[in-house]
Amino acid sequence: MNLYGWLQIILYLVVLLALxxxxxxxxxxxxxxxxxxxxxxxxxxxxxMYRLSGVNPGEDMSWKTxxxxxxLFNAFGLLAVYLLQRFQAVLPFNPQGLGPVSADSAWNTAVxxxxxxxxxxxxxxxxxxxxxxxxxxxxxxxVSAATGMAVLVxxxxxxxxxxxxxxxxxxxxxxxxxxxxxxxLSLMVALALVSQGVAQTFSEYKAILPLQATTxxxxxxxxxxxxASQIAIKQLGTNGGGFFNVNSAHPLExxxxxxxxxxxxxxxxxxxxxxxxxxxxxxxxxxxxAILITMTLIFAAFLSLAVWAEQGGNPAFTAMGxxxxxxxxxxxxxxxxxELRFGIANSALWATATTAASNGSVNSMHDSYMPLGGMVxxxxxQLGEIIFGxxxxxxYGMLGFVIVAVFIAGLMVGRTxxxxxxxxxxxxxxxxxxxxLIPILLAxxxxxxxxxxxxxxxxxxxxGGPHGFSEVLYAFSSAANNNGSAFAGLGANNPFxxxxxxxxxxxxxxxxxxxxxxxxxxxxxxKKVPASSGTLPxxxxxxxxxxxxxxxIVGALSFIPALALGxxxxxxxxxxx
Amino acid sequence: xxxxxxxxxxMLLILTVITGVIxxxxxxxxxxxxxxxxxxxxxxxxxxxxxxxxxxxQQFDDPKYFWGRPSAAGYNAAASSxxxxxxxxxxxxxxxxxxxxxxxxxxxxxxxxxxxxLVTASGSGLDPHISVAAALYQVHRVASARGLxxxxxRALVEEYTEGRQFGILGEPRVNVLKxxxxxxxxx
Numbered sequence: 195m196n197l198y199g200w201l202q203i204i205l206y207l208v209v210l211l212a213l214x215x216x217x218x219x220x221x222x223x224x225x226x227x228x229x230x231x232x233x234x235x236x237x238x239x240x241x242x243m244y245r246l247s248g249v250n251p252g253e254d255m256s257w258k259t260x261x262x263x264x265x266l267f268n269a270f271g272l273l274a275v276y277l278l279q280r281f282q283a284v285l286p287f288n289p290q291g292l293g294p295v296s297a298d299s300a301w302n303t304a305v306x307x308x309x310x311x312x313x314x315x316x317x318x319x320x321x322x323x324x325x326x327x328x329x330x331x332x333x334x335x336x337v338s339a340a341t342g343m344a345v346l347v348x349x350x351x352x353x354x355x356x357x358x359x360x361x362x363x364x365x366x367x368x369x370x371x372x373x374x375x376x377x378x379l380s381l382m383v384a385l386a387l388v389s390q391g392v393a394q395t396f397s398e399y400k401a402i403l404p405l406q407a408t409t410x411x412x413x414x415x416x417x418x419x420x421x422a423s424q425i426a427i428k429q430l431g432t433n434g435g436g437f438f439n440v441n442s443a444h445p446l447e448x449x450x451x452x453x454x455x456x457x458x459x460x461x462x463x464x465x466x467x468x469x470x471x472x473x474x475x476x477x478x479x480x481x482x483x484a485i486l487i488t489m490t491l492i493f494a495a496f497l498s499l500a501v502w503a504e505q506g507g508n509p510a511f512t513a514m515g516x517x518x519x520x521x522x523x524x525x526x527x528x529x530x531x532x533e534l535r536f537g538i539a540n541s542a543l544w545a546t547a548t549t550a551a552s553n554g555s556v557n558s559m560h561d562s563y564m565p566l567g568g569m570v571x572x573x574x575x576q577l578g579e580i581i582f583g584x585x586x587x588x589x590y591g592m593l594g595f596v597i598v599a600v601f602i603a604g605l606m607v608g609r610t611x612x613x614x615x616x617x618x619x620x621x622x623x624x625x626x627x628x629x630x631l632i633p634i635l636l637a638x639x640x641x642x643x644x645x646x647x648x649x650x651x652x653x654x655x656x657x658g659g660p661h662g663f664s665e666v667l668y669a670f671s672s673a674a675n676n677n678g679s680a681f682a683g684l685g686a687n688n689p690f691x692x693x694x695x696x697x698x699x700x701x702x703x704x705x706x707x708x709x710x711x712x713x714x715x716x717x718x719x720x721k722k723v724p725a726s727s728g729t730l731p732x733x734x735x736x737x738x739x740x741x742x743x744x745x746x747i748v749g750a751l752s753f754i755p756a757l758a759l760g761x762x763x764x765x766x767x768x769x770x771x
Numbered sequence: 772x773x774x775x776x777x778x779x780x781x782m783l784l785i786l787t788v789i790t791g792v793i794x795x796x797x798x799x800x801x802x803x804x805x806x807x808x809x810x811x812x813x814x815x816x817x818x819x820x821x822x823x824x825x826x827x828x829q830q831f832d833d834p835k836y837f838w839g840r841p842s843a844a845g846y847n848a849a850a851s852s853x854x855x856x857x858x859x860x861x862x863x864x865x866x867x868x869x870x871x872x873x874x875x876x877x878x879x880x881x882x883x884x885x886x887x888x889l890v891t892a893s894g895s896g897l898d899p900h901i902s903v904a905a906a907l908y909q910v911h912r913v914a915s916a917r918g919l920x921x922x923x924x925r926a927l928v929e930e931y932t933e934g935r936q937f938g939i940l941g942e943p944r945v946n947v948l949k950x951x952x953x954x955x956x957x958x
Binding site: 263561 | 836840894943
């Protein structure tokens, strides 16, 4: 890749890291209940919400009450999205007269959006009415993100507090996440996107007369809609569910390189900044930086692999005399499924960011990547969506890995492990192990079931060879880690995949939230132990290297055999002979 | 458990109103006021007739027009799609071969190497741009089909070449619809 490609990647990382401290500080204020500059406008709204819902903001919840509140709120949300889809035909704001969504697809989409996965079995512009997109999908984009952030903050409180019963109030964390963080950021991002050409209108699709009269039709319809408002939060909330079928590859969803830069920045912004918020709240910002550096290093390594694989191009094209060499006139590389304005650098950067975070939006078609290029997003998901990860969920997942890393280090030196002044004991280890193992189990068992039964095999369009297997593995890895991106050549909008992937998304989300909150409750009850000479410092380069090792070993042991059957063998078939 | 039912219900209700109604309405209101052209799909209107969107690629296979990126969606701007072919898929290789042959059939004497973006389907099926190399590749064909000088057409391509945004972002590119409109304007 040429200089411009690397410059854009470096610019991206610099801007991202520069925003971590200001936003992280602001979020720490929001979660510690301090006054922010938005208080005069949003304070009355916040208090009104508590009054109407009968919430006592001063109530401190036990971890079990907190969990019940999370689950109930999500259950209502799931039901609302399901019903909106089933009844959209008779509801208003449906200018295209779209019919009701099928039951299995509606279940899949409801779980998908409530669980912050935003797997899209459907095509946006041909399936969902404006009302469903707004009241169902956009709302879940906000509140599923806010749920993740709330659970993270509860876990941080568990670490910070000692000999305490409560871990905070879910309704307060939910409300403040949405009002003070997600809404203002979304408003800014949405308007910036419109300025670049992202559609934002309630009018019906636009009829045009194409320049060259075509044999198929004399007029053409251009899908539009209130896209920008949804895209802003789909990026910021690591949701990923696009307004149009091809997500941010669609020119009216992502028209310019600058809109692309804003959208990519929005993917990692909050997950990265939350690391700083964490450091701030535990009273030692070095702890947050250590985690952020761990994430960034793993991210950069895999990004380089993706860029290299894609810029190398497809040898089969070269054999046909196609020019894939990169020059200042030609982006070159494997351009199948990629948009010209983004080229290789911005496509590979997006693909890595969207799967490092559990975003899942795409600006290029991952299915058409070269085998190793496509393996990068696949493996980023399989690492458990902790390299930045989902908003909130990425960091609480990462803290699960930190607990395991501290524990293994403790075993090696024969001391009771501790983290930030809290002893890590059997109970925390059990819960952290659940958080690690559930997604791995769901991804592998789901894939295994799909590839040994005719229902799973029937809709693999890329038949023959390892690519079909990669598609199924990708689908279940995506669902089991709440990512939502796809190797979209797999026909997944059918009862088998809708139901199976829906189950994966459901358990991957809620079965991780409960152990995370259980750890929070258990840590909050403990006494603080003062650091001694035998305490493993968790902010040093040594610990960063140790944590990277633990993450990579868990990921590699779990998935290398499966990857060998998919992308690795495909790579050997293309390049090895 | 019961005590959380009321907050769960009302919180969802209020947040639905705020994030699902007020938020998109505010964004739409400001967008329509400040950026009406962009917010409505950046339509290209000529003599009162919308001929397309600046951002949506159209089908061009007439030799006198510049052709855009191949589309797996048949250039249907109401149903975007990529091909989603894996790199070894025989259908992909066949499609690329067919596109190469179509380009060569339309311009048999052209010996320039064929740029990859001209024979691979875009991600959206609606990519409005081609690379500068892909535009230059087609200059000979377009010029002969229209009876124009190659230098004149090449000058037009250069005029419609967009650099990297702010000098750094994205790839240099040519907007096919705008270029073709300008071509028609020459006559």
